[in-house]
Amino acid sequence: ADALVEAVCERADGEAGGGEAGGGEDKRARPRPTAAKVIVRIDLPALLRGYPVEGETTEIAGYGPVAVSAVRDLIDTGDAFLAAVVTAGEAVVGVAHLGRRPRAAQQTALEWLYPTCAAQGCTATTWLENDHRVDWAQTHLTVFDLLDRLCTHHHDLKTREGWALVDGGGKRGFVSPDDPAHPRHRRRSHDPPGAA
Numbered sequence: 001a002d003a004l005v006e007a008v009c010e011r012a013d014g015e016a017g018g019g020e021a022g023g024g025e026d027k028r029a030r031p032r033p034t035a036a037k038v039i040v041r042i043d044l045p046a047l048l049r050g051y052p053v054e055g056e057t058t059e060i061a062g063y064g065p066v067a068v069s070a071v072r073d074l075i076d077t078g079d080a081f082l083a084a085v086v087t088a089g090e091a092v093v094g095v096a097h098l099g100r101r102p103r104a105a106q107q108t109a110l111e112w113l114y115p116t117c118a119a120q121g122c123t124a125t126t127w128l129e130n131d132h133r134v135d136w137a138q139t140h141l142t143v144f145d146l147l148d149r150l151c152t153h154h155h156d157l158k159t160r161e162g163w164a165l166v167d168g169g170g171k172r173g174f175v176s177p178d179d180p181a182h183p184r185h186r187r188r189s190h191d192p193p194g195a196a
Contacts, residue, residue, distance in 0.1 A: 037083065038060060038061075038074060038083070039060070039061040039062075039083045039084075039085065040058075040059070040060055040061075040071050040074065040083070040084050040085070041057055041058075041059050041061065041084075041085045041087060042057065042058045042059075042068070042071055042084065042085075042087070043056040043057050043058065043087050043088060044087070044088060044143070044146075045088075046058050046068055047068060047071065047072075047139065047141070048134055048138075048139065049068075050068055050069075050072075051067075051068055052068060057087065058071060075098060075140045075141075076140070078098075084098065084141060098140055098141060098142070099142060100136050100142065101130070101142065102130055102142055102144070102147060103142075106142065106144045106147070107130070109144060110130065110144070110147060110149055111149075113170075114128075114148070114149045114170065116128075116149075116171070117149060117150055117151040117154055118131075118148040118149055118150055118154075118165055118170065118171060118172065118174075119150060119151070119154045119165065119171075119172075119173075119174035120171055120172055120173050120174060122151055122153075122154060122174075124151035124153075127151060127152050128149040128150065128151055129149065129150055129151070129152060129155045130147055130148075130149060131147065131148045131149070131150045131155055131158065132146060132147060133146045133147070133148060133165075134146060145169075148165060150165075154174055157174075161176075161177070162176075162177035163175065163176055163177065164177075164182055164183050164184070165183075166181045166182075166183065167183055167186065
C-alpha cells in the first residue's frame with residue numbers, strides 16, 4: 001500500500017535543470033505543482049469495515065482494485081486531491097468529500113430536507129448541528145446520506161453520553177446507550193458469529 005500511495009502522491013519538483021548556471025536567479029514566481037487527482041470508488045460498508053466482502057468494490061480509477069488500507073493511506077496522507085465515489089453495490093450513494101463539514105450543496109439539501117432536529121419529538125429549528133452517523137474521525141468522509149441534524153442538546157447527549165438516533169433517516173427515535181434499539185446493539189451482517 002505504501003508504494004501505491006507514494007506513486008499516486010508523487011509530485012514534480014518544479015525545478016528547471018541547471019540551477020545557478022545563467023548568472024542570476026529568476027525572480028518570477030513559478031506555479032506550484034498541483035497534487036494528482038485520484039478518483040476512488042469504494043463501497044461504503046467496505047470502507048467502514050476495513051475490508052471488502054464478496055461483491056464489494058474498492059478501486060482507483062485507471063489503476064484497478066486496491067486494498068481498503070491503500071484507500072485509507074491516501075485519505076490519511078492528504079497529499080493527493082482525492083475524490084471518493086461512495087457506492088452501495090452499483091448504486092452511487094453519494095460523492096463524498098474528505099472535509100469534516102458538508103459542502104454548500106450538501107448543507108442546503110440538509111437544511112431543506114431536515115428543518116428540525118432529527119430526534120423524534122424535538123421541534124428545535126435553530127442552532128442545529130450537522131452530525132456524522134459514523135464518526136468523521138473514523139471515516140474522514142462527509143457523505144450526505146450519513147448526516148443528520150441535531151439540536152445542541154441532542155448532539156451533546158450523543159457526543160458525551162453515547163445516545164444515538166435509531167437506524168434510518170429523517171425524524172426518528174433517539175435512545176440511550178443501553179436501549180435495545182441503539183445502533184451499537186444491532187448485529188452487523190458481516191460480523192463473525194458471537195460478535196456483539
